[in-house]
Each structure stands twice: as C-alpha cells, then as structure tokens.
Amino acid sequence: MPSVQPPTEDSASSVEGTSHALLAFLQSQSQNTLTRLYQKPSSCLSIFRLLGPLERQLVMNLLWLESAIPAPTMAAWVTSEGKKAYEIALSVLSRLHVLPQYTVKLALNVTFKTSLRQAITGGGTSGSFGAPAEKDGKHPTPSIETLDTYALERWETILHYMVSSGTGRNPTKPSQGVLYLLQRSGLMANAHGPSLQITSSGFQFLLHNPHAQLWELLLQYLRMAEERQMDLVEVLSFLFMLSTMELGRDYSVEHLSPTQTAMLEDLRDYGIIWQRKPSSKRFSPTRLATTLTSSSPPLPTSSGSGADGQRQGFIILETNYRLYAYTDNPLQTAVLNLFVTLKSRFPNLVVGAITRDSVKKALANGITADQIISYLTTHAHPQMRKNVPRTHRTKQKPLLPVTVQDQIRLWELEKNRVKSQEGYLYTAFASQADYEYVLNYAKQLDVVLWESSAKRCFFGSLEGHPNIRGFIERRAAGKS
Amino acid sequence: MDKASHLSVILDLSPTQWQLSAQSNVSHPLTLSTFVSHLLAFLNAHMACKDDNSLAVFGALPGKSVMLYSTTTPMDEKAVAADANTYRPFKILDTTITQTILDQIESISDNDVEAPIDIVGALTKSLCYINRVTNPANSRSEDATLLPDPRILIVSVSPDQSSSYISVMNSIFSAQKLKVTIDVCKLHVADSVFLQQAAHLTGGSYISIERPDALLQFLMMSFLPPPSIRQLISVPTQDKIDFRAACFCHKNIVDIGFVCSVCLSIFCQPVPVCSTCQTKFPMKTLLRLKAAHPHTPPPGTPPLRSGTPANSLPRSTSIAPGGTPRQVSNGNPNMLPVARSNTSATR
Numbered sequence: 005m006p007s008v009q010p011p012t013e014d015s016a017s018s019v020e021g022t023s024h025a026l027l028a029f030l031q032s033q034s035q036n037t038l039t040r041l042y043q044k045p046s047s048c049l050s051i052f053r054l055l056g057p058l059e060r061q062l063v064m065n066l067l068w069l070e071s072a073i074p075a076p077t078m079a080a081w082v083t084s085e086g087k088k089a090y091e092i093a094l095s096v097l098s099r100l101h102v103l104p105q106y107t108v109k110l111a112l113n114v115t116f117k118t119s120l121r122q123a124i125t126g127g128g129t130s131g132s133f134g135a136p137a138e139k140d141g142k143h144p145t146p147s148i149e150t151l152d153t154y155a156l157e158r159w160e161t162i163l164h165y166m167v168s169s170g171t172g173r174n175p176t177k178p179s180q181g182v183l184y185l186l187q188r189s190g191l192m193a194n195a196h197g198p199s200l201q202i203t204s205s206g207f208q209f210l211l212h213n214p215h216a217q218l219w220e221l222l223l224q225y226l227r228m229a230e231e232r233q234m235d236l237v238e239v240l241s242f243l244f245m246l247s248t249m250e251l252g253r254d255y256s257v258e259h260l261s262p263t264q265t266a267m268l269e270d271l272r273d274y275g276i277i278w279q280r281k282p283s284s285k286r287f288s289p290t291r292l293a294t295t296l297t298s299s300s301p302p303l304p305t306s307s308g309s310g311a312d313g314q315r316q317g318f319i320i321l322e323t324n325y326r327l328y329a330y331t332d333n334p335l336q337t338a339v340l341n342l343f344v345t346l347k348s349r350f351p352n353l354v355v356g357a358i359t360r361d362s363v364k365k366a367l368a369n370g371i372t373a374d375q376i377i378s379y380l381t382t383h384a385h386p387q388m389r390k391n392v393p394r395t396h397r398t399k400q401k402p403l404l405p406v407t408v409q410d411q412i413r414l415w416e417l418e419k420n421r422v423k424s425q426e427g428y429l430y431t432a433f434a435s436q437a438d439y440e441y442v443l444n445y446a447k448q449l450d451v452v453l454w455e456s457s458a459k460r461c462f463f464g465s466l467e468g469h470p471n472i473r474g475f476i477e478r479r480a481a482g483k484s
Numbered sequence: 485m486d487k488a489s490h491l492s493v494i495l496d497l498s499p500t501q502w503q504l505s506a507q508s509n510v511s512h513p514l515t516l517s518t519f520v521s522h523l524l525a526f527l528n529a530h531m532a533c534k535d536d537n538s539l540a541v542f543g544a545l546p547g548k549s550v551m552l553y554s555t556t557t558p559m560d561e562k563a564v565a566a567d568a569n570t571y572r573p574f575k576i577l578d579t580t581i582t583q584t585i586l587d588q589i590e591s592i593s594d595n596d597v598e599a600p601i602d603i604v605g606a607l608t609k610s611l612c613y614i615n616r617v618t619n620p621a622n623s624r625s626e627d628a629t630l631l632p633d634p635r636i637l638i639v640s641v642s643p644d645q646s647s648s649y650i651s652v653m654n655s656i657f658s659a660q661k662l663k664v665t666i667d668v669c670k671l672h673v674a675d676s677v678f679l680q681q682a683a684h685l686t687g688g689s690y691i692s693i694e695r696p697d698a699l700l701q702f703l704m705m706s707f708l709p710p711p712s713i714r715q716l717i718s719v720p721t722q723d724k725i726d727f728r729a730a731c732f733c734h735k736n737i738v739d740i741g742f743v744c745s746v747c748l749s750i751f752c753q754p755v756p757v758c759s760t761c762q763t764k765f766p767m768k769t770l771l772r773l774k775a776a777h778p779h780t781p782p783p784g785t786p787p788l789r790s791g792t793p794a795n796s797l798p799r800s801t802s803i804a805p806g807g808t809p810r811q812v813s814n815g816n817p818n819m820l821p822v823a824r825s826n827t828s829a830t831r
Binding site: 045046049052053057058060061064065067068069081082083085086089090123124125126127128129130131132133134135136248249250259295297298 | 524525528529532533534535536567568569570571572573574575578700701704705708709710712713715716717718
C-alpha cells in the first residue's frame with residue numbers, strides 16, 4: 005500500500021496564510037485606478053485591514069512621518085528571521101502602490117497617507133463611511149434578526165440552487181442577475197440543454213467557507229463591472245463603504261453616485277443589503293456586508309440548525325466511515341450528499357457513510373480529496389474536537405480518523421493511476437553503440453521518459469525532440 | 485500568526501504630574517489634551533488593524549482606579565451622533581474615552597489630589613479583565629487559537645511609590661502566569677524601578693520618552709505591534725534594568741538589603757525578629773552583620789551594580805556563612821544580606 009503524505013498545512017492555516025483574494029485583484033489594477041480609490045478614507049481602512057500583519061505594521065510606522073525615511077533605517081527594525089517576510093511585505097505594498105518606491109527611501113503614497121490618517125483621526129468631508137438616513141417614524145429600522153434571516157435566506161437560495169441543479173429537483177430560482185453571475189464565473193454552465201448545470205469549479209465552490217464564497221462572487225462581479233462599463237473605483241469604494249457600515253442601521257441612498265445606485269439592485273439579490281422596497285430611499289447593510297473585511301463569520305446561525313450549530317460544527321465521523329450529521333438544514337444535507345452515501349434521515353440527524361462510490365462520484369465532479377477533508381474538519385462536531393487533547397494540538401494530531409483521511413486520499417490516487425505524456429519513440433537504431441550514444445545524449449538533456457535496451461528503443465519527451473533529432477542528423481551526416 | 489490581539493491601556497491621570505508636565509518651563513511641555521489626542525489616534529490604529537481586536541482602557545487616579553472604556557461593555561448608542569465622515573466604532577471610542585476622562589478628573593476633590601496614584605489597582609483590574617476575556621466561562625470549545633493575544637500598556641507620569649512594591653511584584657507574577665506582555669511608556673519623570681522590572685519580566689518593552697512631541701510615532705512603532713509580530717520587528721528593549729527591591733519595613737528602595745532566610749522578606753537593616761514570619765535571629769549574626777554593614781558595603785562585596793545588564797540576572801552579592809534555617813536542622817536562622825532577590829516578593 006503506498007504511503008499517503010498528509011498535507012503539510014491544514015486547511016485553516018492555508019486559508020489564513022495566503023493573502024486575500026481581493027489584493028491580487030487590486031494589484032492587477034492600474035496606478036491611476038488605485039490612486040482614485042485611495043481618495044476615500046473608508047477604502048483605505050478596508051484595504052489596510054486586508055493586508056497581512058507585518059504589512060499593516062509597516063504602513064503604521066510610515067503613516068505619521070512627513071518625510072521619506074532611508075530604507076536601511078527601516079530595515080534596522082527587522083530582526084534577522086524577519087528579513088524575508090519584510091522583503092515580501094515591501095513588494096506587496098509596492099504592487100498596491102501604497103508604497104510607490106522602496107529601494108532607497110520609504111514613503112507612503114500621498115493620497116493613501118492622507119486618507120488613512122483621516123480614517124483614523126476622523127473628520128473631513130468625504131462622507132465615505134455612509135450617510136445615515138433620517139429617522140423615519142413610519143418604517144422603523146429592521147432589527148438585526150430580520151437582516152440576518154434575510155441575508156441567510158438569499159445566500160442559501162443561491163447555494164441550494166447550485167447544489168440541486170443536477171438532481172432534477174427544482175428549488176427556488178435566484179434572480180436573473182445572480183444566475184448570470186454564476187454562469188459567467190464558471191460555477192454553472194448550460195452544457196446539457198437550456199437549464200444551468202453546476203460545474204466542477206461550482207462543486208469546489210460549495211465546499212469553501214462562506215467568506216471565501218462571498219469574495220469569489222464579488223470578484224467575479226468586479227470583473228463583470230469592467231465589461232459593463234461601470235466605474236470600477238465606484239464599485240469598489242461602495243463595497244468598502246458597506247464593509248465599514250454598522251449592522252442594524254440604515255443609510256441614505258441620496259449621496260450615492262448613479263453607478264452605486266445601480267449596484268443596489270445586484271447587492272440586494274445577493275443578500276448583502278436590505279431594502280424595504282426597490283424604490284426606497286434608504287438601505288441597511290446585512291451581516292454579509294459588514295463582515296467583508298473582517299474574520300468574523302459572515303453568516304449568522306444557519307436556519308433551524310439550533311442555536312449555534314453552524315459555528316460549532318455538526319459532523320461526527322467514525323473510523324468505520326460512518327458519518328452522523330446533526331442538522332436539518334437542506335443545504336448542508338445537499339452538500340454532504342456530494343460525497344456521502346446518505347442512509348437515513350431523522351428530524352435533526354442525517355446518517356450516512358463515506359464509501360468508495362460516493363467519493364468517486366465527488367472526484368468525478370472535480371472535488372479533490374483535500375477539499376472533502378477540509379470541509380469535514382471545519383464542520384466537525386465539538387464532540388470530535390474534544391477527543392483531541394490540548395497538549396497534542398501543537399503536533400497537529402488529526403481531528404478526523406486517520407484511516408478515513410488516508411482512504412479518501414487513496415481513492416483520489418486511484419484516479420491518477422495512468423498519466424499520459426506526449427513524446428516521440430526512437431527505434432530502429434543500427435547498432436547497440438549507436439543506441440547508447442544517442443540515449444546518453446538524451447539522458448544528459450533529461451528528456452528520457454522510458455527506455456528498453458533489449459528492444460533498442462527509448463521514449464523521449466516532446467520538448468527534447470528537436471535536440472535529439474538534430475543530434476541524430478548531425479551524427480548521420482558525420483558518418484556518411 | 486494573524487490573530488486578534490487584546491490591548492489594555494493603563495493611563496496615569498495624576499493631576500499634579502499633568503499640571504507639571506504642561507508647564508512651559510519644562511523642555512517639552514505636554515498637556516493632557518494633546519496627550520489624549522495622540523493616544524486616541526494610537527487606540528484607533530489598534531482597532532483598525534483587525535476587526536476583532538479588543539481594547540480596554542483603565543484610568544489610575546489619586547486613590548482609585550476606574551475602567552474608562554472597553555470594547556465588550558455595551559455603550560449608549562444614542563449618545564454618539566452618526567457621522568458620515570468617521571468610522572463609527574472609532575467615533576464611539578473617542579467620544580467615550582474623552583468623556584469619561586473629563587468626568588473622572590472633574591470628580592477629583594481637592595482633598596484627594598495628593599493621594600497616591602492607584603497604578604496597582606488599575607493593573608490588577610486589567611489583569612482580571614484579561615483573565616475574563618481569555619478564559620470565557622461559557623465557552624465549550626477550548627480552541628486556543630480563537631483567544632486573543634493579550635498585552636498591557638502602562639502610560640506612567642508619576643514616580644514610583646515604594647509602598648506598592650509587593651503588590652506590583654505580585655501583579656507581575658500574575659501577568660507572567662497569564663502570559664501577558666506588559667509594555668511601559670514613561671513620560672517626563674525619572675525611570676521607574678518597578679515598571680522597568682515589570683516590562684523586563686514579562687518580555688515587554690520599557691521606553692522613557694524624552695521628546696513628547698514625537699509621542700505618537702513612539703506609540704506606533706514600539707507599542708502597536710502585537711507580541712506575535714515582535715519576532716519579526718524588533719521593538720526596543722532596555723539594555724539596563726534597575727533590579728533593586730523595596731524593603732518590607734520602611735518601603736525604601738534598597739541597594740543592599742537583608743533577607744530573612746526562612747520567608748525571604750527583605751529588610752533595609754538587620755532586625756532581631758522577622759516581622760513577617762516571627763523568626764528570631766541569633767544575636768551573634770545580628771551583631772556581625774551590623775558591624776560589617778553600618779552604611780557602607782563591607783570590603784569584599786563587589787560594588788553594587790544598580791544598572792545591571794538585562795541578560796545577566798544579578799545574584800546576591802555576598803552570603804553570610806552560617807547554618808541553615810531552623811526548620812531544616814539545628815542550625816540558627818541567618819539574615820542574608822543581598823543586593824536584590826527576584827523571588828523576594830512571591831510570598
């Protein structure tokens with residue numbers, strides 16, 4: 005049995021370790037766009053929060069300085085083990101144009117500096133944190149529960165539509181705008197007939213955490229915004245404004261630009277904002293909006309799954325591949341159904357088993373073994389976490405039974421038993437010496453994939469062919 | 485690495501010291517209001533770093549200590565007007581802290597002004613607060629990664645009160661146990677012996693700020709990085725630490741003290757009976773110690789290093805030869821003269 009290497013880092017740390025998806029998008033934008041974006045204090049504050057800890061500290065070190073400081077002075081603050089992280093942080097900041105140049109002297113982008121200072125000290129006239137709406141006696145501000153229920157319902161409608169698209173059942177359809185977004189992002193496609201089918205990236209999407217899912221859709225929205233001739237800066241600053249707003253408060257639409265007013269409709273469909281009616285002069289951000297740049301969970305407790313079922317996790321996995329999920333949420337059940345053979349259902353419990361067939365089906369859908377394992381880990385029941393002794397935490401004692409983890413990975417490896425590679429077969433060498441001479445040359449180039457001296461032939465990769473061919477031709481020419 | 489961090493700030497709000505600090509004959513005058521505006525920018529920056537960072541501010545006033553602000557206590561939402569130009573959590577923080585500082589200073593009566601500043605009270609309160617934050621009673625998940633990374637910043641303007649030596653040391657040991665880093669920002673007055681030790685023993689940094697006009701930059705560069713970042717960014721630590729202790733009898737800071745060999749109490753002069761554990765010391769040792777150490781260190785004792793390098797913990801400079809404590813054998817208890825003992829206040 006081949007040994008299975010556990011992944012070097014678990015899912016939680018790999019999500020945190022990589023920088024935010026939005027930063028990569030921002031880095032691809034022009035300097036002009038970014039500088040315009042940095043005019044809003046709320047945008048600067050949100051971008052600042054998305055940065056890594058060391059980058060944040062560097063920005064803060066430079067924020068209150070009036071003049072540029074020489075690079076060696078700043079480098080003196082970094083310990084020897086932090087040198088590499090420091091270099092990376094500088095290059096990230098420079099690609100964001102927050103730190104335009106860092107080789108000789110360090111100074112923040114002037115626009116960014118002014119705006120972030122204003123965000124921290126307050127004041128100014130930018131109004132970028134959202135104009136609060138006047139008190140309205142007739143229609144009181146919706147309560148936080150109302151907003152949570154609304155956001156959750158909208159969000160689960162989207163996910164539920166995706167997960168059950170292939171099963172023949174007909175769940176509630178999200179709005180046309182959402183469907184278009186799902187199609188454009190490649191999460192769903194109408195490959196077979198008119199109705200949309202979930203794609204393999206769509207299956208992978210379902211296993212992400214809500215925060216990552218939300219940003220994946222929003223990034224797609226941003227890319228679409230460019231095509232729809234919307235001003236990207238307006239779109240981004242509106243998203244950032246939403247992320248700095250306060251839950252349970254309503255804001256006026258009066259100071260929004262036309263682009264931003266147009267966005268209200270889309271964002272309403274995703275459940276990011278709430279409006280009493282489309283023509284309403286006010287809107288309230290939901291928890292999906294206010295947690296855009298934070299690490300707190302963007303969705304409240306899942307409907308019906310108990311007080312804190314969602315956050316606490318609900319899955320118990322045993323060494324005999326049996327799985328018990330304490331949930332009555334149809335979405336969670338549907339997601340589990342992607343890689344579990346469900347056996348029986350009770351009002352608050354779903355029992356199933358992870359089988360070769362169920363995992364094969366998931367793998368065929370494009371889900372990877374690591375995604376299944378990370379989904380099971382993040383949603384593990386507190387009872388399973390209890391079994392992990394505190395002292396062993398540092399040694400990364402696995403939460404899930406090792407047998408099951410290994411088996412899921414082995415099933416994935418089964419899929420990859422045959423690997424194909426293009427290349428050329430070299431045969432019919434005149435003599436053994438000839439054969440070995442060419443083979444040696446090919447080996448030096450490291451292009452030999454397979455060889456058989458008995459049959460006097462070898463197989464070389466595609467890249468190596470021009471060289472080998474040239475070599476044989478030169479040799480033939482030399483002989484004659 | 486990138487997890488939430490908790491910051492408790494202890495403000496020394498001594499009216500006398502702030503009055504002195506604001507006077508124009510000081511080389512760099514700093515008024516309380518300028519200081520508060522710098523501080524608020526720093527606190528906002530801490531809150532800006534991460535959405536789930538938490539903050540608690542304690543004020544040390546003459547004779548009492550109060551909590552000025554914390555992110556966990558619900559605030560009166562209506563009291564703070566909504567404003568499109570300011571991030572609302574910052575606005576709430578700024579308004580509340582300014583208001584509570586004003587209220588507290590107003591409420592100081594003339595009789596109280598000269599009372600000693602209750603730094604220890606504030607320190608203890610903040611430790612209790614951190615204990616509550618890091619050990620939530622109702623949390624069933626024991627996931628240590630979710631808990632914030634706590635630290636305390638003491639902004640001090642008053643000189644040491646030697647009477648609080650034991651309580652300060654006990655707080656330091658509690659902080660060590662809770663894995664809390666104590667940072668000290670000292671303004672104007674001479675170095676504080678006890679706070680230097682607090683910062684050193686908990687792995688924090690002690691910075692005496694001579695140029696208060698650059699206060700904000702000092703705060704940002706030295707006190708903003710949470711302990712997890714300090715492996716990468718070096719924060720200044722002091723290279724010389726005053727390790728002297730205060731005696732238990734007169735609460736004086738002593739260069740050379742005498743330690744009871746039974747309970748480790750420190751005295752500034754040889755005493756016949758230990759005031760803490762009632763151990764009687766033999767007359768012979770007492771006389772010898774008195775003869776050897778009236779006021780000058782005895783020959784053979786190395787000169788006292790009041791500024792000992794931080795990395796070499798000073799040992800007792802000389803130990804009187806003699807028997808072991810009475811409880812152990814038949815020998816007589818001795819008073820041991822020491823320069824300073826790290827463990828002397830653990831009792």
